[in-house]
Amino acid sequence: MEQREYQVTGMTCGHCESSVREEVGQIVGVEGIEVSASSGRLVLSTTEPVDDAAVLAAVDEAGYQAARV
Template sequence: MSARTYVVRGMACGYCAGFVTEEIETIAGVTGVAVDVEAGTVTVTSEEVLDIAVIRAAVEEAGYEFVPGA
């Protein structure tokens, strides 16, 4: 089991969190997604470590900015 937290810019409300969650949940192996809109973070729990490019693509598909290395 792996849990990683990523910084995402542009989220302002629960709807934003919902869009990001929906996109990330489509990734194979993801077992949970927790979005903290106020902190601008997304914690992804998965069966194994996921490729960061896949997480970035999902966040960008939802319409938000993925901040690498933050």
């Protein structure tokens, strides 16, 4: 299992976290998601290769911007 970390800007509350979690959770291969609005962190656990572009697009779809750390 691989772990990846992203910095997400614009999240301010639990609803923001849920939106990001919902969109990123639809990506095939993502098994675990930790999202924190207070730190702006998104940590993924994956069981197969996941394209960074797919993660960034999912975060964008949720209404936020992200960059891999």
